[in-house]
Amino acid sequence: MESRRENDPRETFGRALRAHRQGARLTQEELAARAGLGIRTLSDLERGVAGPRPATAALLCTALGLGRPAAEGFHALAGASWRSARP
Template identity: 80%
Template sequence: METRQRTDPRETFGRALRGHRQEARLTQQELAAKAGLGVRTLSDLERGAAGPRPATAALLCAALGLGAPDAEGFHALALAGWHAARR
């Protein structure tokens, strides 16, 4: 019997957030300051310990300077993470 472990959408969002942050060459402290968030909040999001609120995702998107295609995908991941956190 095969056991599949579902990936939590919060973890998927966290990996995407970390990837975008690293591509932008920002530390957690720098991105948190640009987005107006706390470093702990950003850390929780990257670790998948918290689900991003839609407004938080918008702040992060702007702070990361994501263009239309990346921003749309980022928001979709954030929405899935938000719904997972609310269950």
């Protein structure tokens, strides 16, 4: 049985972000620098503590070099995560 946290859109986005980062063979520090984000922000996103703003998701897509199909899926996850993080 899956826990509530595993079904959280922020957690799902965080796992996807980590997988893309690791697939690109980047450290958190390297990706944060490429995207112009703070390391704490990136860490919070990967841990599912925060949901990315739409502009942050776009920066991450560019920094990760995601092509159109992957970027569309990434943005969909980001949007769900952002909506769930807002009160």
